[in-house]
Amino acid sequence: MLIVQKYGGSSVGSTERIRRVAERIVAAHDEGHDVVVVVSAMGDTTDQLLGLAREMAPVPSRRELDMLLSAGERISNALTAMAVQSLGVPACSFSGPQAGVITSSVHGRARIIGVEPTQVRQALDRGMVVLVAGFQGVSRETGEDTTLGRGGSDTTAIALAAALKADVCEIYTDVDGVHTADPHLVPQARPLSRLDYDTMLELAASGAKVLAPRSVEYARRHGVTVRVRASDGGCPGTVVSACPDEPERGACAEHAACPERAPFAGVAHDLSTAEVTVTAVPARPGAVSTVFRVVADAGAEIDTVVQPPAHEAGEEAGDIRFVLPKSDVPAVLAALCEHRAEIGHEKVTCRDDIGKVSLVGSGVRTSTGAIAAFCETLARADVRFESITASETRISVLCPAGRLPDALRALHRSFGLGADAEPAKRVVPSGRAAHAACAGAEPARAGVCR
Amino acid sequence: MLIVQKYGGSSVGSTERIRRVAERIVAAHDEGHDVVVVVSAMGDTTDQLLGLAREMAPVPSRRELDMLLSAGERISNALTAMAVQSLGVPACSFSGPQAGVITSSVHGRARIIGVEPTQVRQALDRGMVVLVAGFQGVSRETGEDTTLGRGGSDTTAIALAAALKADVCEIYTDVDGVHTADPHLVPQARPLSRLDYDTMLELAASGAKVLAPRSVEYARRHGVTVRVRASDGGCPGTVVSACPDEPERGACAEHAACPERAPFAGVAHDLSTAEVTVTAVPARPGAVSTVFRVVADAGAEIDTVVQPPAHEAGEEAGDIRFVLPKSDVPAVLAALCEHRAEIGHEKVTCRDDIGKVSLVGSGVRTSTGAIAAFCETLARADVRFESITASETRISVLCPAGRLPDALRALHRSFGLGADAEPAKRVVPSGRAAHAACAGAEPARAGVCR
Structure with a gap:
């Protein structure tokens, strides 16, 4: 087999940990596999380098940031x-x-166009273990070194696996697979043995940190089988592939069987966003659109508009509230301040004590009353929430950050995701869709595969 | 003008120092010069990375060391x-x-073959200050990244200056030029305003740390004018060039005029060596040559053989003593131990409390009695010494490390190198050679330019 392995920054956070990673690599090599390894920068190297950069310039050039940050992976x-x-x-x-x-x-958020692994192949042919610095590449257009942005090492590994036609891309992390919820917040969370690309993508986009959304997209586009597993455990982890109906292989006893064929795969959360309120935006035409134009020009991506500008008859001004990544807040506040005369708003306030909670799974589409059950669960748990959004496979709300753990636990229990399953009464799988997905799977274990 | 500047690791040891270096670079740019800058790794980055490497493997691969260490200069x-x-x-x-x-x-000690600075030129043409990571390059033969070994950043700067036909290569350091002795050990030491390549090369080879010998060789081969100066001072520093008779320009008041036209340029010292003694090497043919073969195969370069193997008639065995860089000692001791049966020696001992003291200048050749005066000076200063070696422009001895400062001070005074000049009585410039070198120079100042 040709195996691509990727180890995150915490797996190589010290020389002792690097030694353990090396033992694991050598074990795979000794089993007769060709092994290509992608290692992230050690521990908090990237943050340290970013700190130095900010000491040099308030807004360092992205090109120089790429020269700087790419050194971290060379070292590890x-x-x-x-x-x-x-x-x-x-x-x-x-x-x-x-x-x-x-x-x-x-610079700073380059996308991988492809991999031409000539040197990697030559080294493999000479029987070597090959290490490739993640998170970085080179632009053919400019000849410049680039970085892929956070989570880029996952994409490097998956892109290498695609180019080398590897049998599997193993993503080693500090948890033993993708879970039904963050185990740090929900003790009952269980690892999932198998997931299809779409469900994994929704989980990743909803804040599940184990894989970056961009890397899952790459895997889906190129059909790369990804296995997420713990760097210090024997568990087989979670396989992400196009084929959720393929029979299980090598599932470890602790892993529940095929929960991905249940209507709901898991709950995810995201604490990386902030809510910005622009108060008293005048009702005159153009003011509202100027707000969103200014935000876009500041390079920020709005996640949700919480309260759409409702300029009712007779009102002269109204508030606009929206949610965006915390990292974009300083640029957005500065830009809105700069354009205050043009927009004519009163002031801009910001709160970052909000969290997003999502339920992901095909059950959102196939089950009757999923949204109602979702809301009832949060109400019973006494969690105030707002701004409900739903796609075919996801329901999300915003809630106070402090209430987020309770919200996750309640949803996890209510939607039967853990061993403490207590199905929400009104969620009834509508017809065959959810069941059909279970056909061909090994017998369901108690309370898991419905 | 096109100026190449090089800043050493201590000049960029902190973000605050980098800011000061940037101000100096911008000052040169604002004067209308094209500026190319070579910066070493920050402070002790290289040593830290080497420490990590040694934790990973007792003898890390040189290729991987190059991948590792070259990250340091990318960062700075x-x-x-x-x-x-x-x-x-x-x-x-x-x-x-x-x-x-x-x-x-x-790997680890590559030599610069040439520089093809296409990208550097393009950036200069666009009005940019260009920074180049020192100490590193790429092998055309293998396509691999390489490093040049310690002091390599000086060579990078000089090689860039040669390729770009720069007007001057400025080497910024923590002293204001090349001195008649190390100012830390000899308070009377004075900066030299001008030196020719050969004298600079002898000083560098004798342990003067301000320029690496390899970089001086490169400058001589390509006729690059080098100016060594302090990164935080206004002094013009020391100009190293092929033409010591060129009139002075811009000498600062603190600098003595043309001391390089004096018969002796300075004293240098070297504390980086150790003395190894192989005791009771059998007198049989081959044993002695095996010792030196084993040492050479261990990658060590012997600096001096202190006491040649004197197998006098009837003696069955004798000691061999030689001097080599301290960094080579572990490998040499291990190799000699491994080959003990073959050589048949009794034991190997090592002492690293020795120092080498050298007097450099054309006066060694042109003055009568220079070696005698040298020895008398040390004897008067009560410094025991041994192993005298002399070339046309240098006299060197070994002495106890603890006596080295006294030896330097006595020689510095005796050979008229400082303000406290007290010429050694028997050193008489023989004929015109030394004086001739002074022709065309500005008027000599008291006691300096003889």
């Missing part, structure tokens, strides 16, 4: 290569550009 | 570029490979 990959060599296995590390990772030319 | 150069940008001047940083620094393929 070279150290890992040394650790593998010290165990007697030949190894060599490549930077992203050396490994042929071709990206778009946007 | 990107941060410096940001600092220059924050002062309103466009800047961009390149890695050694991006800047077209082509080297031999020996």
Whole structure:
């Protein structure tokens, strides 16, 4: 087999941890596999480098940030290569550009266009373990080094797996797979043994940190089988692939069988957003659209508009509230301040003590009353919420950040996601869709695969 | 003018210092010069990375060390570029490979073959300050990233200056030029305003740390004018060039005039060596040559053989003593231990409390009695010494490390190198050579230019 493995920053946060990663790599090599490894920067290296950059310039150039940050992965990959060599296995590390990772030319958030892994293949052919610095590449257009933005190492690993036609891309992390909820907040959360790309994408987009949405998209587009597993455990983790009906293989006893064929895969949360309120925006035409134009020009992506501008008859001004990533807040506040004369609003306030809670699964579409049950569950748990949004496979609300754990636990229990399953009374799978997905699966275990 | 500037690790040891370096760069740019800058890794970054590498493997692979260590200069150069940008001047940083620094393929101690600075020129043409990561390049033969070994950033700067036909290569350091002795040990030491390549090379080879010997060789080969100066002072520093007779320009008042036209340029010292003694090496043919073969195979370069193997008639065995860099000692001790049966020696001992003291200048050749005066000076200062070696322009001895400062001070005074000049009685410039070198120079100041 040809295996691509990816280890995150915490897995290589110290020389001792790098040694353990090296042992795992060597174990795979000794089993006769070809092994390509992508390692993130050690621990908080990236944050430290960002801190230095901000000392140099309030808004450092994105090109220079890329030159700076890409050093982090060079360091961790070279150290890992040394650790593998010290165990007697030949190894060599490549930077992203050396490994042929071709990206778009946007510094700081480049997208991988493709991988031309000539050097990687040559090294594999010589029997070596190959390490590739994640999170970085080179633009063919400009010849410049680029970085992919946060979570980019997952995409590097998946893109390498696609280019090398690897059998599997293993993403090692500090939890043993994708869970029905964040185990730190919901003790009853269980690892899922299998997920299809679409469900994984919804979970990732809703805040599940285990895989970056962009990397899941890449895997879906190229049909790469991804296995998310713990770097220090024997569990098989979660397989993300196009084929949820394929029979289970190697599921470990602790893993519940095929919960992904249940109508709901899990609950996810996101604490990385903030809510901005622009008060007393004049009712005259153009003022509201100017607000959203100014926000867009500041480079921010609005996640949700909480309370659409409701300029009722006779009102001269109204508030506009929207949700966006916390990291975009300083730029947005500055931009709105700068354009205050043009917009004519009174003031801008911001709160970052909000959280987004989502329920993900095909049951949103196939079950009757899922949204009602969702709201009732939160009401019973005494969680105030607002701004309900729903897609075919997801229901999301905003709630106070402090109430988020209770909201997650209540939903997790109510929608039968854990061992403490207590199905919400009014969720009735509508017809065959949910059941059909279960056909061909191994016998369902108690309370899990409905 | 096109100026290449090089800043060492201590000049960029903190973000505050990087900011000061940026101000100096911008000052040169504002004077209308094209500026290319080579920055070493920050402070002790290289040592920290080496420490991590040794935790991973006792003898890390040289290729991976190059991948690892080259990250240090990427970081410092990107941060410096940001600092220059924050002062309103466009800047961009390149890695050694991006800047077209082509080297031999020996990892860890590659030599620069040439520089093809296409990208650097393009950026200069666009009015930018260009930063280039020192100490690194790429092998055309293997396509691999390489490092040049310690002091490599000086060579990077000089090689860039040669390729770009720069008017001057300024090496910024923590002292205001090349001195007649190390000012930390000899308070009377004075900066030299001008030196020719050969004298600079002898001083560097004798332990003067201000320029690496390899970089001086490169400057001599390509005729690059080098100016060594302090990063935080207004002094013009020391100009190293092929033409010591060129009239002075811009010498600052604190600098003595043309001391390099004096018969002796300065005293240098070297504390980086150790003495190894192999005791009771059998007198049989081959044993002695095996010792030196084993040492050479261990990658060590012997500096001096202190006491040549004197197998006098009837003796069955004798000691061999030699001097080599301290960093080579562990490998040499291990190798000699491994080959003990073959050589048949009794034991190997090592002492690292020795120092080498050198007097450098054309006076060694042109003055009568220079060696005698040298020895008398040390004897008067009560410094025990041994192993005298002399070339046309240098006299060196070994002495106890603890006596080295006294030896330097006595020689400095005796050979008229400082303000406290007290010429050694028997040193008589022989004929015209030394004086001739003074022709065309500005009038000599008291006691300096003889």
